[in-house]
Amino acid sequence: MKKIADVLHQLGLEDQLIQEIEQVGRQITVATEQLLIAPGMQAREMPLVLSGTLRVMREDAEGREIFLYYLEGGDACAMSISCCLGTQMSEFKVIAESEATLWMVPMVQIDNWMAKYRSFRKFIFDSYHDRFDEMLNTVDSIAFMxxxxxxxxxxxxxxxxxxxxxxxxxxxxxxxxxxxxxxxxxxxxxxxxxxxxxxxxxxxxxxx
CATH class of the missing domain: 1.10.10.10 (Winged helix-like DNA-binding domain superfamily/Winged helix DNA-binding domain)
Structure with a gap:
């Protein structure tokens, strides 16, 4: 299994930022089908996937679900960042598709790192872009397939x-x-x- 420093180096982050992420974060392991983020929850940490796969779902008021996209090694959940920065409750759920090892980063650090490190801003914007493209693919499949x-x-x-x-x-x-x-x-x-x-x-x- 990859260490957090190895994953962050592959993402092109600065050494100083990597040290800060290592200092304030924590590693957890989630079992297959374990719920990580639920609707109505305010995410206080951003999960970075070290190994395994997470499944991001959308749930309506009646409990019906639809698959949005997967998060894999090196991915971050852009929607959890969005909810936290906007102080909103989650409207989605994140479940472990397989046993996964995650590095949990406190959300209170995100604003500071985005202002301080260009590489981190790029990583967050790239995460938004990739997840948005994946959601568009899901919408296209529902509408046109x-x-x-x-x-x-x-x-x-x-x-x-x-x-x-x-x-x-x-x-x-x-x-x-x-x-x-x-x-x-x-x-x-x-x-x-x-x-x-x-x-x-x-x-x-x-x-x-």
Missing amino acids: NMDERLMKYLLDKKQSSGSFVINKTHEQIAQELNTSRVVVSRLLKKLEREEKIELHRNRIEVL
Whole structure:
């Protein structure tokens, strides 16, 4: 597993800033499916992903969810920064897609580092840009893709984020993340299997 200093050096941050991040931050490990940020919560720390993957979801008032994007090694959650800087409550949730190791940075430091370090401003702006592009891709898939296309995109995104052709998800879990029914997901997965794009197994899917 990478150390925080190694990850920060790869992001192009200054040595002095890296030392400050190491001094004020703390490392945590979250288990698979553990909730990190919930709707209504005010984020007091920004998670930097050292290893593993986080899943960012949007939840409505009735508890229905839709998948937005993944956070992987070296990524920061731009929406948690936005909520904190605007002193707003979270309107999204962050869940560990797999066991993940995170470096938690106090939000009170963000303004100071953005004013003091050009490299940190660039990192934050790049994070906003990348997450915004990923959310636009999600919006495009909902607006312009059929459900079978959305499902295949979801599977390919999951394969890319995990680095594995095997996806350990139930049909019900996939349906929740795509905001559709389990019956629809099961039918479309069978269709993709007939087209030899995937293989179905008990509680897992293999992308071919």
